[in-house]
Amino acid sequence: MFKGIKLELEAEEKEFISLDGQSRICNWLYNHLLEMANKHKEIFVETQDTNAAKIVYSKRGLRNLLPDMKKELPFLKSVHSSPLKNTALRVSAAIQEHQKGKKGKRKNKSGWPQFRSWKKSWFSLFYDEPNKGWKLEKDFLIISLVMGCYLKFHIKEASILKNKKLRNLRIIRQAGHYYAIFTVENNLPQQKPIRKVIAFDPNHKNMAYGVDCAGNSIEIAAPYWLKRYDKRIDEIKSKRDHCQKKAKKLIDEKSGKEYFIPSKRWQKYNKTLEIALHKRREQTKVFMFTISNDLCREYDCVGVGDYTPQGGGCTIKMRRAMNNRSLIGRFKEIMAWTAKRSGKLYIEYDEKGTTRTCNYCGYKVEDGLSPSIRKWECPVCKATHIRDENAAQNGLKKVLRELPTKSETSVSLVPGSGLDFIKNRWAWRVLPSGVEKHLRGKDCIQLQASGN
Template sequence: MRSALKMRLEVDGHTAAVLDGQSRIANWLYNRLLEEANALRQRFRETRDPDAARVLYTERGLRDRIPALKQEFPFLRTVHSSVLKNAALRLSWAIREHQKGRHGRRVRGVRWPRFRPWKRKWFSLLYDEPWKGYALHGRMLELSLGQSLDPESGRRRRVHVTVRLAEPPPDWFRHDMVRQLRITKEGRIYYAVFTVERVLPDTRPAGRIIAIDPNHRNLGYGVDTEGVATEIANPWFLKALDRRIDEVKSLRDRCRRKSVRVVRPGGSVSWRPSRRWQRLNAVLDELWRVRREQTKVYLRTVANRLYREYDGVFVGDYTPHGGGISTKMRRAMNNQSLIGRFKETLAWTAARSGKVYGVWEERGTTRTCGACGSAAPDGIPPEVRQWTCPDCGTRHIRDENAALNGLARVLAKFGVPCSGHLGGHVAVRTRRAWRFDGLGIREMPRAAGGRVDDHAASRQEIKCGA
C-alpha cells in the first residue's frame, strides 16, 4: 500500500529563491500549455480536426509539446525534465476529468482548467520516478534542477541544490520503498513528501471492539464490548484559531482595494496589492497552515489511541451534508466538521496496524431504545440530549444510546466474537471522556449527561439503577 511521508526542510534564503524560481517556471509552463489547449479546443469545435483532439484529449499529447517549447524558450532547460513533464500531465489529467464530467463518467462535473496565479498557490515540484533527479544521504536531500549554460566552455552542465531535512527519516524508512518525491511549500515552510510503498500486516481477528456515533457536539461517542462508554471531545483549539482567522481575513479584505498600479517597461499595466494586504495575507496563510497541522495531529492521536485499546473500530455512516438553522451552525456542521477526515484516518491506521475498521448504518439508532427496542414515534429533536423511553421507562443519553444500538448492529452483522457478547446486549458500566491537550489524550471522568471537565483523569463507575 502506498502512503506519504512528509518531512520539513531547512531552507536558507538562497535555496528558497532557487526553489521558488523552479516553481515559477513550472507554473509558467502549465499556463502556456493551457493557452495552447484553449486554442486547440476552439479549433476542434470549429473544424473537428483529429490532430487537435489527439494533442488535447490524450494523456501525453501536451507533454510531447515540451521539447519544442524548450527550443523556443531555453530557460525551461533549467528545470528538471520530470518536473516539466508532470506539469503537462497535471493539465492533461484536468482536461480528461472535465471530459468525463461532461459525458457522465463522473458523479460530479469538473470545470475546464483555469490559469494558475503562482502568487496564490505555489506549484509543487514532482519527481515521479524512484531516485531519478534526487538523492538522499542521511538528512541531506540533493535535488537536480536541470541544466545551465557554462559561459567559459559553452556547454550545458547539470545543476544541483542540497537541502537538509529538519528531522531524520523514521526507522522504518528504506530507500527501496520510495516511489516518488514532491517538493511543496505551505506558507513559508518547505516540505519533502516521499511516496513510499509499504507492506501492510495481515488483518488479525477482532477481539475488543468499539462502535462510535459521530456527531457535531463532540467528535464521537463510543461504546465498547466491555461496557465502557467514551466521549471524544472536539479539538478545543479550533475555535480560537477560526476566530483569529476570521479577524485577519476581515482586516485583509478591508484593505484589498488599496492596490498599487504598476506600469511595466513594455507598457502593460497591472495592479499589485498593498504591502499591508500582502503582510496580512502571509499571516493568514500561516494560520491556515497551523490549523491543518494541528488538526492532523489531533486526528492521528485519537486514531492511534483507539487502536491501542481496540482490535476493531466501527463508525456510523453519518456525513454532514448541508442544513443548519443559522450561518454559524452551517459552518460548524459542514466546513469545520472533522467526521470525514476522522474516518479516513481510522481506515489508514487500521490498515497500518493490521486491525479492523468498518462502518455501520446509523438510520434509526438515535430514536430506538437500546433496552427494549421500541422507537420514539416522533423522533428525538437535536437539542434533546437525554430522553426517556415511553415503553420501558429507561433513561437514555442521546449519543450513548445511538452508540449502543450501533454496537448491537456491528455484533449482529459482522459476527465479531467479542467477550461473549455475540448478538447480545451490552450494558454501559463505565463512562469516560477523552480530551486532546496538545501532547496526547487526557482521560477524564464523565458524569451521565454531563460535560467534559478538566479535573484529574479517572474512571467513574456507574452505579446500579443509574
C-alpha cells in the first residue's frame, strides 16, 4: 500500500546550516522531554501519582506538554509544530516499546530510552501530514520555518514523485548528504500485459482519429455541444462588455488612490459568464473521462500524437483551433491518468511526418498536405488514403516501435494482429449517457471525403 521514496536534496550551504539548526532543536527537545519523563517516572514511583504516570507512559503525555513549553522557550517556535510534535511522540513511543518489552509483549527487550547526541547522529525531522510544514513546488521542497520564512531545496529526480499521493516526509542526513524520504500511496495497479493497441491522431477536424491493430478505425467526434456553449459565452461576453466596467469612481481612504467599480448590470453578466464557463469546463471533463474510460476498457495501450498546432492570432477561426488545442491537451492529461489508474499504458508519440507519409510505401508528400485535403492518393503506390486515418496508421507504427522500451510488462499482441487494411470504421459520439458507437458503411470514404 505504501512505499518510501528516498531522494537527495540540493541547495546552497546556508540552507543546510539552517536545516541542521532545525535538527539540533528537535534533538534538544528530545533530550529535554526525556529528562522530564525521567523526573515524572520518579514521582510516580514515589507517590503513585496518576497524572505523572499519564505524562510518562501515555502515547501523547509528553506531546501535551509542548504548548506550555513553547511559551516558556520561544526558540522552539523556530521549528514548525509538526516535527516538534513528532519529536515528543518519538520519546513516548520509545518508552512504550520499553514497557512492552518489560511485560513480555515484545520479542526483543529494549532499554529505557537514552539521551541522544546530535554530533553522533543527526536528528531526523519527521512531518507526518501532507502539506503541514512542507510542500512541493515543482522540483523543490519547501520547509516552513517561523512567520512565513522557509527553506528551499532542489529535489534530485523529483519526477519520480509525479502523480504520486504523498503521505508524509522524513528528512535525514547520511554521510554528509541530505535526503527526503517521502511515503507515497502505492495503490495504482500493476501494468497489465499488452495485447490490444490503438494509436490516435488528434486534429482539428474531429477530436481524434484512431487505428488499432485489429483493423478498426475510430473517429471520435469533437464535442458538438461545445459550439453551443461558445456561442452562448460570446453572447454573454458581448452583453457584459456593453455595460460600464468603470461605472463608479471611488477613493481609497488609506492610500487616497482612485479606483472604479463596475455597474450592477456588468456584475450580473459577469457572474452569468463565470457560471457558463464553469459548466463548459465540467462538461468537457465528463466528455474526456467517458472516452478515456471506454478506451481503457477496450485497449491495453493507447498512443496519442503530440499535436501542437500553430497558435496565436485572434480571428474566430484561430480561436476555435486554439480551443481545440486545449481540448486535446486536456484529453491527453485525462487519458494518461485514466490509463495509469487502470493499469494500462499511455504513450505520446512524435507526430512529425505522420500526415504526409504514405503508410503503405513510405512515400513522403514533399510540402505536406494542405489542411483542406481530407483524402488523397499516393502517387507511388496509388493507395487511397483518408488523411487522418493514414496519419493514425503511421502513429500506430511508431507506438508499436516504442512499445518494447516503454512497457513494464510483457507485450504479446493478439494473434494475427499487425498493421492491416482497415476493415471496420467506427464513429464515436460522446453523449451524457455514454459513448454512441456507430459502424460506418462501405461508402464511408466518400462521406469522409465530402467533409460531412
